[in-house]
């Protein structure tokens with residue numbers, strides 16, 4: 001129960017609903033318990049009528065009618081309160097499920113990129129859906145059935161014992177056996193359903209990956225191969241399901257068997273006691289049979305509830321593991337202030353915590369507001385890392401990174417990021433309309449802004465070429481667009497934000513040089529006030545920048561303007577000559 005303690009805050013939040021729910025549950029049970037009593041009394045009247053050989057059938061009818069009305073009355077009231085019981089306690093559990101899901105989701109949002117790298121998306125999804133769902137069972141059904149059972153026991157057992165103590169003892173005897181058996185069965189069901197769940201996950205991941213990578217599978221002619229792997233996986237999954245179903249199939253027959261056993265005991269022992277005169281009327285036997293049937297389900301739920309609580313505890317432990325992860329990037333400043341966009345790197349070094357790869361070593365440069373810095377370098381030289389540090393997706397390890405003269409970690413993180421627009425190397429587009437994808441970064445984008453951004457990113461004409469134009473819905477990861485179109489939609493998304501700092505991560509690699517030139521000149525016009533860092537493998541993207549740095553293995557090996565760098569021996573000049581020769585050929 002240690003892990004479940006975390007959830008007490010939610011009980012506290014919903015305390016009134018909880019209290020009313022508990023009260024209603026008790027009231028509902030009290031009313032339902034009257035039925036066997038009234039039925040027993042009604043039968044006792046018939047018995048007396050027969051024994052006394054009375055001829056007063058009218059009085060008997062009246063008395064029976066009275067009991068029938070009573071039974072209908074208490075059943076209706078009991079049923080109404082049972083309805084209210086579900087409306088309060090189960091609704092409360094749904095509200096808490098909603099709260100908990102939101103809490104986990106908001107926490108996920110705060111966690112840094114390295115958390116997402118260390119954990120699989122499937123696992124993250126499971127904890128927010130499957131695990132939260134299991135925890136809900138603790139708030140809802142487990143709580144409701146526990147109160148139910150306790151109330152019933154508290155009322156019915158004293159009633160049975162006071163009516164016929166010996167009979168009560170014998171009839172209650174099989175119930176603990178039932179409870180333990182259901183517990184063991186539920187545990188086994190839990191083990192097997194966890195395995196089924198794991199196989200289902202494997203199957204989902206496999207299917208999802210094979211659909212995402214369908215073009216590679218087709219290109220390599222691997223359909224047969226993938227299909228037979230799928231068959232093997234789905235056969236395994238079916239076997240696990242069958243083994244679960246076999247155990248589940250025992251649940252109800254077993255309950256019926258034990259109810260039957262208790263009924264036989266009531267009839268056998270009760271019958272004997274009646275014959276021996278220990279029990280006064282036959283109505284008591286009927287009353288007891290109804291009590292036993294009434295107690296069976298709650299007794300079974302003791303085992304079931306124990307198993308629910310164990311599962312909820314395990315699930316909450318998994319949720320707590322993530323909730324305890326503290327975000328590496330913390331926002332310690334919530335104030336608002338005029339944002340200045342000049343960027344200074346002063347001996348900045350950075351090592352990725354998980355891989356221990358030192359991506360940047362003593363990097364220094366100064367970039368004034370509104371100026372452009374181009375970053376050139378071989379693959380893996382640290383270019384993207386440099387951009388991620390400016391967005392503070394990671395904290396620097398040493399040195400100084402100043403934005404607007406202020407150390408980056410002293411900035412209001414939300415303010416900082418709202419003033420930055422990034423176009424990543426591998427753009428991600430949502431399964432939504434092109435319009436919404438472009439307007440994603442700002443609130444209520446108007447049509448003119450979206451169109452203007454698309455025009456500046458030189459993608460407007462392409463969009464008009466689609467049947468639904470700006471309302472074209474993109475498939476998962478934007479598969480209906482070409483690589484170059486995706487990049488340009490992503491650039492439009494950045495431009496519409498009118499950012500103070502613009503970070504372009506090799507985002508023109510998939511467009512031809514002519515379009516590249518056009519986009520660059522538009523960028524120059526539209527974002528002339530923005531401080532821009534442009535990462536590229538192409539000299540054509542870098543040559544007009546105010547400043548250029550060349551990175552190699554995380555260190556700056558050259559810096560200067562295009563004119564300066566083409567006149568000195570080094571990586572930049574080599575690259576320039578190579579790309580010039582390629583262009584001429």
Ligand SMILES: Nc1ncnc2c1ncn2[C@@H]1O[C@H](COP(=O)(O)OP(=O)(O)OP(=O)(O)O)[C@@H](O)[C@H]1O
Nearest residue numbers: 352355357359377378379380381382383384385386
């Ligand atoms: N998220 C990460 N976690 C751990 N190591 C990383 C991560 N991202 C990059 N690296 C490593 O850091 C180094 C620099 O990577 P980076 O992506 O900054 O290079 P790059 O110059 O942008 O390369 P490219 O031109 O191929 O995009 C590489 O060795 C890479 O393997």
